[in-house]
Amino acid sequence: MVKLHKNIEPELVQDDEVDTNPDLIVNVDDGEQPESDAHDEKVYFMALGGLEHVGQNMYLYKYKGKFIVVDCGMGFLEEEIGAGDVQYCDTKWLEKRKKDVVAFVITHGHEDHIGALKYIWPKFRKPIYCTRFPAEILRQTFRGMEMDFDPKKDIVEFDAAGATLKLDPFEVETFHVSHSVPEAQMLIIKTGAGKILHTGDWTFNDDNPIEPATNYERLREIGSDPKLIACACDSTSVSRQTVQTTEIQVRDTLTQIMRDAPGRVIVTGYSRSLARLKMFAQAAHDSGRMAAIKERSNQNPVPYVGLPEFREMGIKFDYLAENDIYQYSEIKDLPAEKQAIFLTGSQGEKYAMLTRLCRGQVKEMKLMPTDTVVFSAIIIPGREQDVSFLYNKLAKMGIRTHTIYDTDHVHASGHAGRPELERFYDMVHPQVSIPMHGDYINEMLNGKMAMERGGAKHMMLVRNGEMIALADGAEPYVCETIDTGFVVMEGETERSANDQVYKNRKKIASNGAIFVTLPVDKRGFLKGTPEVSSAGIFESDTTGFMKRQIQIEITKAIDALSKTERKSQDNLVRTVQTAANKVVRAALGSDKKPQYSVHFVQK
DSSP: OEEEOOOOOGGGOOTTOOOOOTTOOBOOOOSOOOGGGGGOOOEEEEEEEOSSSSSOOEEEEEETTEEEEEOOOOOOOOGGGOOOSEEEEOOHHHHTTGGGEEEEEOSOOOHHHHTTHHHHHHHHOOOEEEOHHHHHHHHHHHHHTTOOOOTTTTEEEOOTTEEEEEETTEEEEEEEOBOSSTTOEEEEEEETTEEEEEOOSOBOOTTOSSSOOOOHHHHHHHHTOTTEEEEEEEOTTTTOOSOOOOHHHHHHHHHHHHHHOSSOEEEEOOTTOHHHHHHHHHHHHHTTOEEEEOOOSSSSOSSOOOHHHHHHHHHHTTSSOTTTOEEHHHHTTSOGGGEEEEESOTTOOTTSHHHHHHTTOOTTOOOOTTOEEEEOSOOOTTOHHHHHHHHHHHHHTTOEEEOTTTSTTSOOOSSOOHHHHHHHHHHOOOSEEEEESSOHHHHHHHHHHHHHTTOOSEEEEOOTTEEEEEOTTSOOEEEEEOOOOEEEEETTEEEETTOHHHHHHHHHHHHOEEEEEEEEOTTSOBOSOOEEEEESSSTTOTTOHHHHHHHHHHHHHHHTSOHHHHTOHHHHHHHHHHHHHHHHHHHHOTTOOOEEEEEEEEO
8 A cells, every 4th residue: 555645635625615525634633642652552653744755854753642753954045035044843733732842863873863852852842862963962062052951961862772761551672774974873763663774874895994884783683674664765965876985985085185185175064974074084085185174264153063063073982093184274385285184064064164254254264276175075955056066166266176976985874775775675574664854755766666676565745733543463554743943043033933923925026026115195195206226126227117116016006096095004004005016027927926014105
């Protein structure tokens, strides 16, 4: 059985429209748990974020009326929102049930899996279970934000090699899997209703220089367990057809690039990928260069866990040696051909070091034509335009670049492609496949492979907010659907996806805005010419034709109003919009619908 989500927007369903399909029950929430929860023998899966997209991972498991939260990550902002830097899941539904939330369990330390905890955790204040690497990131982050937490009680570390967590009524077993960040874990969520394998992000990269390989023995054991009722599996890179590049291959590629380069070699990648930092350091050593990171220009920044802190964590946890990588300030006087520099900015982030270098905003370091820049990373969906700016800027400066598009083995992904997923489903045979963390087509490809190769009887392709009921030997179904969305932190203000501010910004971004000042007397008669300006409508109208036409049409329309009609400011606003629209749509097309702001000046 393949369950595809229904193309229904719950908010459009009227009170008298009742869907009798048992696969879609829209819950009208009153904040109370059903009395039968404590005796319910099913286990439930639901995502608040992480389905049909990459990032913003936040998954819920429910059993006996209790919840565990797996991961709590940030997402990627829609460009037209133009808001703050962080987006995360709306948790209002879960907040009403926070007394039944047992714990947060973290699979690994990437921002799209832990980055929202600093905003969401204070609403719940439940223990966070994770390995030492994400624990250290969280402790530094929470301290930097001056958050009230107990670092020993509120963050509970477990062994990266594997552990068993007693989270009544759940038992969660963890075991190690390869990824692009240290200490990644798969989870086995055990309940009386059966077991669920939650993969987190993973790949099979057996040449990881700082960690052991994936625990294949445990993966085979759980994969062949008849009580494995479901597998929630990462789908990010399922469409990749080639075998996984290894970190050792990346090291060899970087070594050759460094040997051939005439000047400095600058490598940009993910700051918390300590295996990549290790390989970068080895490549520099093998090619006769000194490896360094480019530290921040401001030595006293706003609290932030970045590349310098991850270097220190790598040394603290013995993933890096102290003399593997220096700071740029320590090697900047060496000849250019002896320097290898690792820095942030592979995704074109506004304040990352490579972006600032391309904009000439770093006083102590300037790009030179003899430099070689290596992008040791993929482009994260949604960052294409920002990365394209870097590619073009570097090319115009005459700087040689190496990217995944022109150089083999310059990056090792942390996500499984088709070859790795085939190996996975040769070992793992769930009753139900729940593809997660990927766009829709990749989730579908993942689920199809689980059925064809892994023997799954059911595939549940669902949306965020659709809760799946699971039990051993039973057909899964969607038992409840809740409204989900995202929240953006702007300054110290949380705004939901439906905030009118964002709706207005999107409309202005696509349709522009017109601002009108009306000089009127107390009776609503015009006492002068309306002032008209715009954003995104007629800035390029150097003749002023459109502006004058709008002024004329507004004046004519208001003059045509009766004494009674002009007394209402709402009538005047509607008249202004109608009159201006005649001009705008005649000039720019009937689909142009600008926002209007009308200001009255009493004369």
